[in-house]
Amino acid sequence: MPVPRNSKTTGSKQLRPGKAGAVENARPEKEESCQAKRSPSSPQGAPKKRSAFGDLTNAHKNQAGLRKKDATKAGPRKAQKGTAALGVLKNNEINLKKATRKTPPDEASAEPKLVPKNDPVLEEPAPVQAPAIEDIDKEQLGDAYASAEYAKEIFNYMKEREEKFLLPNYMEKQYDISRDMRAILVDWMVEVQENFELNHETLYLAVKLVDHYLVEVVSMRDKLQLIGSTAILIASKFEERCPPCVDDFLYICDDAYKREELIAMEMSILRTLKFDINIPIPYRFLRRFAKLLPLPWSQCAHASMETLTLARFICEMTLPEYDYVQESASKLAASCLLLALKMKSLGGWSPTLEYYSGYSSHELHPLVKRLNFLLTYQHDDKLKAVRTKYSHRVFFEVAKSAPMDMLKLEVALKS
Template identity: 50%
Template sequence: MAPIKAPLKTAQSTTALNTRFNSNLLLRRGISTRTQQNIGKPIAVSKDSRSKRKANSPLKEAKDVKQIDLGNKRAALGDITNATCNETDVKKTGLKDTSNAIKKVTVQTKFIKNVKQKASIENIRPINGIQNKIAPITRSQINRPDLVLKAKVSNKVTSKLPDASKKITQQRTSDASEKSEDSLNDAPSKEPASDKTSTEIKKVVEISPPLIAPKEPELIREVPEGVEDFDKENWDDIFQASHYAMDIFEHLKNRESHFQIRDYISKQPHINIHMRSLLVDWMVEVQESFELNHETLYLAVKLVDMYLNKIQVGKDVLQLVGAASLFIASKYDERMPPLIDDFLYICDGAYEKRQMLKMEMNVLKNCNFEMGIPLSYRFLRRYARCAKVKMPTLTLARFILEYSLMDYTTITHSDSKLASAALYIALRMEKISGWTSTLEYYSGYQLEDFMPEVKLLNAYLHKPQKDSLSTIRNKYSHKLFFEVAKKPLITL
């Protein structure tokens, strides 16, 4: 079998990546935190010798739109034009150069009020009642009175309305003008709009009822007496997602049956339970070195078990399965996942890039590309938040749950029940309380529902510690994690 222990440095030879893991060298069996990643890292100072360029805008000096030279400055969104020119337009306009038929116009919002009303239609045409936009119009479009009429009518309506109501009535006026388009096609080309049409549009704007603000959503769920309504207290907090939290976790509990894992070691002739525990211990060390999220670790272990549940692998490929699972989980849960070369390096050069990519595809196909797998860590965080558990107690529950990842017998149990059991043991160890009515409501479990998982996790904690499987205990023995691994155990 390929060596499991990984050197604590990265695959890349750059100074930035080497200094990234120098802090981990001191804490090889300790804990690596995000606050320690800047220790010993050189500070790169770069000076820009280029002088700052001042943007001399002609708008500060111009008093009228006509004084602005639109050809000197480029608009933020580029040159805006929708005019076209063909041979017919050249004959009609008499232009010798076709490039002059397309006029580049930029949007000017500050000085549009100074434009005279006697400006020709060929240069200015309001669009849908918006007075602060300028767009060119070709000679062939002058014979369409509906465009001119639509702009005039919408300008009359919106100019009399307050600023707050202009945005509300813009679309209504444009829709009303489009409905009257058929009746305007028969009108002469240069005659103004009829008073009847403008009156009808004004009536549409005046008669239409004002917009009413939507009512605040009401709480559908009623919590029983004696239960603290965590979702109601955080109803306005968008990060808690209190509107959908109960539905989300009920959906995750219902999906647990789709990802059930059976006893697969008996079907694997080349690996055993201890080798799987070594792999999980190595994956925790990788998660610690790369400073990955805990959700990434739990998802990667779940992908490994799902793959081994269906596919037989050799002991020389077991580490590749773990590395590919971490690579996939990093893409799913991390904002900045490590590179594939980093995962190849932590395998001590035992595999090539093509092997890693092929294993990645095999793992994804094996799980049908479903990454939304219910994880025990997500349930634990939800239950601890609803019970308002303090951070030391939550950290202790996290240690119990993460330590159980190496226990092969837990793979057949429900993730939500494992999370409940880990939290219950932590509450008992801290001598805070038992399984309260609030936890019963939000978890949906009573104590007797997950008592087998409680006994299973507590029994694994009492097993003698092996030197080859000490990464998790050393991790949670650090002061950053309140040294929860050193707390005395309880007997049930």
């Protein structure tokens, strides 16, 4: 299985320099880049910013002109109706007296004041909860690479796609593969991601590819590592700027498979999944929700980044666990962030977090308790890649953080 980290420097090809992660409009991007890769080499120059194009049309002028034309047309019509009414009243004095009795001039002049259309005093109380919701994309509207104008629609689309990629209990039909074997494979994939200095999105997507492939195909245990390494290769081509080559994956498998076998497995995975590999992963949602941490990033960047890293550690701890396979990516990410907030005593689920995540605090409580139980009791000495990874000072040693007591967590969630 995994090759020692220090042994690769002599026998294998030299690893590529650190690659930039997926372009996302997250505030902690500068500090998170140092955590994604430990290599001292820096990525290529950061993309230049440019302002988004403004409105080049004269639609607002045309609309203003149309409004003026409509106003001029509406005037004579009202005047004609008024003259016709006066003519009728002059011809019939009895109707004129009845009309003046029913609608006196004082009441007629008072009617418009009862329901004013453009009264700012009455329109002000209408948006009651609007000030509580913060626009997290307004600061990056001028950045063409951030896609802030479409960020909300993109994540709504990803959340809709979660229904298409719900995983069933596929271990029931896998007679030669068990949950423990899957956990060992994922633990090895974490080490591969760390040794190759790949993005975290690559790791999460590779694990999703393995699960979705095993849903459709009954596999043998001797092919499980081949499936895992091929999934990392496909995910690297999808996420990385400079993905590792095929020979690198043959090397990490200790030459247990041939080049033709790996290429054939790549074709099999893509055909089985119908080439639809843009699967929603919790790490993307977590980076989106991290922009809503209730701390000023300019003054408490260290504390905010440590909280985000703790949420990432909790989320990555669920990868080897088969019990979390059927959880949706967005709900898992929101629950990990809520547990991290409670562990750091940073408050609860704000209205802004509820708005952008789509989950209320009560919807997340059961999953938050399960995650805290995972950190507290479910320890396997054989599967320690994630804990070892996040015990490094680059990740603020968040793996050494003490989990919350179950009773204290229960009280904190109710508060």
